Amino acid sequence: MAGVNEGTPIAILVLGTGAIDTARRIQARYPGSLIHGLASRVQADVAFTELGPHLRELYARNTPIVALCAAGIVIRCLASALADKTFEPPVLAVAEDGSAVVPLLGGLGGVNVMAREIAAALDVVPAITTSGELRFGTCLLNPPTGYVLADIEQGKRFVSDLLAGATTRVEGVAPWLDQVDLPRATDARLAIRVTPHTSDVAGELMIHPRCAVAYVTALSSEESIVERVRHALRDHRIAPMSLAAVLAPLSMIGSVPLAGASRVLDAPLRFGALPEGFETFEHENSVVIAIAPQPVNPSTLGQARGTLTVIGLGPGSADLMVPAARHALSLADDVLGYETYVRMAGPFGPHQTLHCTDNREEMQRARHAFELASTGRNVVVVSSGDPGVFAMAAAVLEALDQARNNAQWNAVELSVVPGVSAALATAARAGAPLGHDFCMLSLSDNLKPWAVIEARLQHAAQADLVMAFYNPVSRARPWQLDRALDIVREHRTGAATVVLGRNIGRPGEILTTTTLENLRSDQVDMRTMVIVGSSTTRCFPRSDGNGDWVYTPRWYE
Structure with a gap:
């Protein structure tokens, strides 16, 4: 019977460390699945702080859920979200020690299949109560994939x-x-x-x-393509639900209307020639309906339009990675990036290929990403923080700009998913030092002259902007932060507030509040974000005695 489609990300939820071993056994059964752990108790692939809202969000996104806790907890959390059972994901409760597997929701989404698979992995008997399955040994309402x-x-x-x-x-x-x-x-x-x-x-x-393929041989508007395909299916008495794929010549791979039409028709879009062995029905509207003798796996037809997604991992902790980035990773065939960042993006499934390179090979990495995506693969390029802030999004776009005549690269579906930048993560830990006008400056002169950096520092300091310094110091240029601070001190008093955030969002993070006159360059390394406040930036002690709150008011005197 139909279970969860291959590659569908499964959320395995754990509330305590006692369930981790069972969760890992289930994760091994579903490569690419992620363990979601209660942040205050468990180190996991994805952290959450409140079970109810997290469960409801996963359910709303149609994510299969395996919750290692009492069934009653899951029922109470999801009760308010239940609606049409025809379109709900599989939801199961599993005992922490793996002694019980209880399918709760998603009978039409393959929950009983999952229950049997998980029970087999845990060597127990699933608690299936569906009357039809108990009587006949199958769920007639949930036919197999295809x-x-x-x-x-x-x-x-x-x-x-x-x-x-x-x-x-x-x-x-x-x-x-x-x-x-x-x-x-x-x-x-x-x-x-x-x-x-x-x-x-x-x-x-x-x-x-699902054995029918609509082969579209001429382009038009999205609405026209949809109507032409539906007309052809109707003329030959082919059920729309039998449509397994929309196929078109490779020369049409960049067509936006064709991509939109495939979404409306709810059929994957592939590009290439019709394979042999199909019964074909020619139609006068430039659509050929082809019927295979058995269900068609769309991945065997030609190639897909490749995708290239540039994502930001955030500062390092799983709970600060945006869901869209995690989703892109779950769908990726190939993941490219600086090795440290690629490892942070895991875990990965056995079907995913990692391409780790040195941090200075940005343009080579971007070109390699387009080469992979142009063959129909789903490619993800990872950056730390936000990909558009001193990171890979600019390199990817520069590579595409330099190859405007490359039809294969331009046919790739390119998107950029934002992330939490180091400056924003540090600011959030400190309070709101970026609450008014601010700028972000990289002090690295690897890609721009130091004279340009000095000029920008002068103007930013003179304009009384809060400044966030990326790449503040390295072994190759230990003097540059001191020079930058000298420029800032020309326009700020020594009492100006400075926030230092080291490894924010990662193990061993340190947040320090100091002043411009007390700041020393030996307090800073490449893992440190430096935020220099404006003349209006203020700080006051936290009530718990753990440092200061820092903020820049939204008003200006």
């Missing part, structure tokens, strides 16, 4: 009739039903019909194999 039920309401009535004593016959190829204990009769009124075609016969449970 097949889809035509009408859920008709399906419910059909199963109810069988449970009440009716018999059925099977028409069409349904190998998964061969060993199932269904009440069969050759002259039964009820029939399970497996076909890509439409039918209006009463008493049939229609299951459509």
